[in-house]
Amino acid sequence: VDRVVVGSAHLDSWDGPQSMGTTDNGTGSSVVLEAARLLTQAGARPKRTIRFILWTGEEQGLWGSRKYVESLSEEDLAKISAVFVDDGGTNAEGGLPAADHMVDYLAAATAPLNGVFYSETDGKHLNVNIRPTGEKIKTHGGSDHAPFNKVGVPGFFWDEVGRADYGEGWHTQNDRLDLAIEEYLVQSSACMAITAYNLACAPALLPREPAEHPEPALAQSASMSEQPTNGR
Numbered sequence: 001v002d003r004v005v006v007g008s009a010h011l012d013s014w015d016g017p018q019s020m021g022t023t024d025n026g027t028g029s030s031v032v033l034e035a036a037r038l039l040t041q042a043g044a045r046p047k048r049t050i051r052f053i054l055w056t057g058e059e060q061g062l063w064g065s066r067k068y069v070e071s072l073s074e075e076d077l078a079k080i081s082a083v084f085v086d087d088g089g090t091n092a093e094g095g096l097p098a099a100d101h102m103v104d105y106l107a108a109a110t111a112p113l114n115g116v117f118y119s120e121t122d123g124k125h126l127n128v129n130i131r132p133t134g135e136k137i138k139t140h141g142g143s144d145h146a147p148f149n150k151v152g153v154p155g156f157f158w159d160e161v162g163r164a165d166y167g168e169g170w171h172t173q174n175d176r177l178d179l180a181i182e183e184y185l186v187q188s189s190a191c192m193a194i195t196a197y198n199l200a201c202a203p204a205l206l207p208r209e210p211a212e213h214p215e216p217a218l219a220q221s222a223s224m225s226e227q228p229t230n231g232r
C-alpha cells in the first residue's frame, strides 16, 4: 500500500495575451482529474497507491516536480513504481518510450485499451504503442517526468497521437478551448486510469534501469533471456 504509481500533468500555463493554456496544459490536467474520477466511480481498489498530481511552475523550469523529488527520501523514491506525465497537447495517449526491460510490463498494463476507442474522423482505433528504446528510457528533459528520471525513478511522457498539431497552439494566442478534441481526451483519461491501475496491481514495481556498473545489468539480461519471449 505504501508503494506508489503517479499520474500527473502540470496545471500552470504560459501566461501570454489571449492564451487559455488549453493544450498546454489544460488538456493534460483534465485527463488527470478524469482518470481519478473514473477509478473512484468504478470503486477501484488497487494493491498499491495511485497518486494523482497536478504540478505547478512547470513553465518556469519544472519547479513543482523538482521540489517534489527533492522533498522525498531515497526510501520514498524507491517506493515509486513509475511516473506518468500528460503534457503533449490534446491528442490521444498513443504510446510510451520505454527501456527494453520495461516493455512487457507496460504493454500488459496498456493492452486493455487497444481496439476499444475508435475515431470515426481518423478512421482508426486509438491504440497504445509501447516503443522499446534500448537500455534506457529515451525521452526528453522538457517536462515533469524529467526530475524523476534524473534520480532513477522511471518517468514517462506520453506520446500523443492524432490529428492535432501541437505547435499550432503551443505558447501562442491560439491555445484556446476550440483546440481541445474530446474523443482524444476521453481515450487519454481511460488510458491514464487503466495504466496506473494495472501497474498498481502488477506483481512487482516496474523494473528500474540497469545500474551504471556492468554486473547487475548482466545478471538482469541473463535472467530475462530465460523467460519465454514473444519474439520481440
Ligand SMILES: [Zn+2]
Residues within 6 Å of the ligand: 010, 024, 025, 058, 087
Ligand atoms: Zn506543458
